[in-house]
Amino acid sequence: MGMELDTDLLSLRTFLVVCDEGSFAKAARKLWLSQPAISARIRCTDVSTNSYLNNRQPLYIVQHRSRPSGEVGEPQAYAGVGRSSIPQHDGRGMMQIIDADGHISERARGDEIRKYLPRGNARDALFPALDHLHTHFLRAPDDGSLGFGSPDAAEWVEFLDQTSIDWSVVYPTAGLAVGRIVAVDWAIVACRAYNNWLHEQYVNQTPRVKGMALLPVQDPQAAAAELQRAVKELGMLGAMLPSTGEGIKAHYGDRIYWPVYEEAEKLGCALAIHGGCHHHLGLDSFSTYYPVHALGHPFGVMIQCAAMLAHGIFERFPRLRAGFLEGGATWVPFFLDRMERSWHGHTQVDVHGEYIGPNPKEGAAQQFKRLVREGRLFVGFDIDDEGLGYAIQRGGRESFLFASDWPHEGFDAKTVRHEIDELLEREDLTDQDKEAIMASNASRFYSATPD
Known part of the structure; x- marks a missing residue:
């Protein structure tokens, strides 16, 4: 059953509404004059209502806050599932979920982005192909698409509502190949155009979709300047650094990237090394893509993580925060074992006799x-x-970040929600693990909350 909400009701209160998803979303929009912020569908554990809910519709809980007269904004909402095995975000049985890595498909919206390019520079695509195998010889879905769409801001909010995710940070699709651009001037123009478009079409449309800028890493000084502009003027949470590409002058432990790290420290923003382009990792001669996908993502981020650790980037920039995305979690134990073993057997010093890498006592x-x-x-x-x-x-x-990767891998909201539910029911993760990896780690990394 549906429920009409009084649009003048602005005082702090909790509504427990038994209704279908569509009618509740409409009611929430009426109250707040904007997109709904339904963070969760929860199952009621109260004896008096549990039997009713088992035979009727799910129960929703939304916490509305007071707001000044005339203010238009999202209702405050928190997510949770009413089971004792699932962690609680606070004393009200609700848990927040933050998507640390979603995607937009800017290539499908090329006509929109072209208007942000300097006159005379319009072209079909801002970025090169990811690689020679990425979309070749794939089994196409029945509808003939590439398997994922090009969701706009409104569709992204709908996805967040359907999956009970509070907010998401989005990364590019074609722009994952920004590191392959070898023409420095074009890299600067392409990144600026993408960032302006992302701001206007997504970040500025809803506080529930956050952006990470692209940087022209081909010119570290220009990259630092674009990072400052993107964070201060466009409201980005930080920037993405591609894990691989012909245009990247050196590994990210090299001193040429110090200006980028220095600027990130000043801004207090996040930097994310993101996989997606798998050139020059020893996989170029493969004639089928799935092993390239399987190995390329973790290999790329492992190489850059090792470079930054071994060349003292985090020690030189003690407030720098970096994330290594889309390589999965299971490379970490392997990485720790191999790095530790090699560190003890192959400790090096520079020409001045100073240790290269981490503190030798550590x-x-x-x-x-x-x-x-x-x-x-x-x-x-x-x-x-x-x-x-x-x-x-x-x-x-404290390290791990939940990523929906939507619309790349989880092609629909139902699949993503099912995977979230399965993770929350895992017995090898503690309540504290689940709360950290589903919300608090992302909040600390991006240092952001919904406006």
Whole structure:
């Protein structure tokens, strides 16, 4: 059954509404004059209503806050599932869910982006192809599409509502290949156009879709300037650095990228090294894509993580926060074992006799774990990672970030919601693990909450 909400009711109160998803969303829009912020569908555990709900519709809980006269905004809402095995965000039985890595499909919206390019520079695509295999010879869906659409801001909010996710941080699709651009001037123009478009079409449309800028890493000074503009003027939470690409001058432990790290420290923003383009990782001669996809994502982020750790980037920039996304979680135990073993067997000094890499009294594995504890190193995980529990044991729960990857892998909201439910029911994760990886880690990494 549906329920009409009084549009003048602005005082703080909780509504328990038994209704279908569509009618509730309409009621919430009437009250707040904007997109609904339904964070959760919860199952009631109260004896008096449980039998009714089992035979009727799900129960929704939304916490509305008072707001000044004339203010238009989202209702405050929190997510949760009414089961004792699932962590609670606060004393009201509700848990927040933050998507640390979703995607938009800017190539499908090329006509929109072209207007942000300088006159005379319009072209069909801002970015090169990801690689020679990414979309070749794939089995196409029955509808003939590539398997995922190009959701706009409104469709993104609808997805968040349907999956009980509070907010998401979006990354590009074609723009994952920004590191492949070799013409420096074009890299600067393309990143600026993408960032302006992302701001106007997504970030400025709803506080529930956050943006991460693209940077022209081909010119680190220009990248630092664009990072400042994107954060201060466009409201981005930080920026993405591509894990691979012909246009990247060196690994991210190199001093040429110090200006980017210095600016990120000043701004207090996040930097995310994101996989997606798998050139020059030893996989170029493969003639089928799935092993390239399987290995390319973790290989790319592992290489850049090792570069930044071994070349002292986090020690030189003690307030820098970096995330390594879309490589899954299970590379972490392997990485820690290999880095620690090699550190003890192959410690190096420079020409002045100074140690290269982490503090010799600390070692590689302890350096990684310390940065995790300090809230400075984060890792995105695939929600169906079977080894997630072990990765948390080895690397620490404070590191891992939930990623929907929508619309890339979870092609619809139902699939994503099902995967979330399965994760929340896992017995190898503690309540504290679940709360950390589903919300608090992302909040700390991005240092943001919905406006």
